[in-house]
Amino acid sequence: MAVLHKEFIEFNKNISLTSKRKESLKNSRKELRKKIRKWFKDNKPDELQPKFNGQGSYSMNTVINPLPVTDSQGKQKLMYDLDDGVYFIKKNEQNDHRSINTLHNWIFDSVDNHTGQSSIKKNTCIRVVFADGHHIDLPIYYKNEESILLAHRSKGWLESDPKEFTEWFNGKKTTQLERIVRYLKAWKNFRETNNNSLKLPSGFELTILATENYFEDDNDDRAFRETIRNIESQLTNTFGFKCLRPTTPAGEDLFANYSDTRKSNFLSSISSLLNDLDRADEEPNFRKASNILVKNQFGSRYPLGEDNDSDTKNKELIKALGMATVTPKPYGY
Ligand SMILES: [Mg+2]
Structure with a gap:
């Protein structure tokens, strides 16, 4: 991984x-x-x-x-x-x-x-x-x-009350949540640039979804992946396809006027994103893992990792630790 x-x-x-x-x-x-x-x-x-x-x-x-x-x-x-x-x-x-x-x-x-x-x-x-x-x-x-x-x-x-919304977000945000919102916006920017007919939710709507579904973790890749998983399951499960405005006029569903096409495009885009994040997570090679995200989701502003396996690194580590534990102890003399 x-x-x-x-x-x-x-x-x-x-x-x-x-x-x-x-x-x-x-x-x-x-x-x-x-x-x-x-x-x-x-x-x-x-x-x-x-x-x-x-x-x-x-x-x-x-x-x-x-x-x-x-x-x-x-x-x-x-x-x-x-x-x-x-x-x-x-x-x-x-x-x-x-x-x-x-x-x-x-x-x-x-x-x-x-x-x-x-x-x-x-x-x-x-x-x-x-x-x-x-x-x-x-x-x-x-x-x-x-x-x-x-x-x-x-x-x-x-x-x-736009000021109330800014205060709502600034009251909840961490620097990691700020980054997650930027990743989502950069994803939207890349996907829409590649496909003129695709219209993903606005930056404002993506900010609400990310904030409501934020998963905190030491690693940004896990935090982002699990936030996306939460968003996907919120939209497809019990809560339904909604994005409720948290501040005045609170409770307004920002997705209420989405056409069926826009709705299904967003759902399929978000599940494609989640699918690639999971594939990248399972891929042991850093270069291959990052390339999945470069190609389909983020474009070349996302950097390519090193061409080596996290497994190789793990194996080396295990070997080093193993060596230490199997070193014969000087029992008996
Ligand atoms: Mg504007």
Whole structure:
């Protein structure tokens, strides 16, 4: 049995953001905030002014380097996905928020041409796309005394609390759980890159599944494998095919609107992953074991192990120990 802990740790290094990259993404967010603030000051001085709160994987330290994507002009792009919540906080007695469309239009206008490319109006946010491929999503919230409401263009005002989710995760996480979430996201990234029609659960959903099913172990390969086993059995056994949001709106099933195809694709992908993790675990040769994961599940960002058998090592060890125990003891003289 080849224990691939070392390989998993190196994989984590390959998919994690360098501090330089973190800094540059943070800076990009900072510049965008500055621009939005200025636009409101100049154009809507009598309205509620926007406040910001970073959310999503950047705040949870689980962002991964995406695999580069080649655009139509042959340029390599890195599609980092950041989220920055825009908040309008109630000030007066009266309900002083504007309509969902007005808020979306204002934010759209405030960021337009920031990057030389046009921003995108989505149902849940305004997306600002940058030349190197990364984008910043700006969901818009209105906060009053009782609740935080997300301005959703097709569903209306929805109760939501992204900060509560970040706190939920940060309260449960260990550095190993952070790595497990990154492994899962890198798996999703590789699998979807290889198969355009495959749409696995979002990073947010995978984070919930990993956290709810986390198996702690000294070795990352066992921790990851058993976490995946727990996820698979949760989805196929008693609990059913569900992913319940743990924070406001708590209990919402994020898988409720999955098509049958999406559901069966995810289930077969997760059992293929588990199957390969078990095969790698049973394979004594480190190179062969890691190659199973490189080929089918993670791609070349996962390192190849040494071309030797864990059995060979064990045998040598047993031999050495055996030698010691069979050494004739100097009884009798
Ligand atoms: Mg996003």
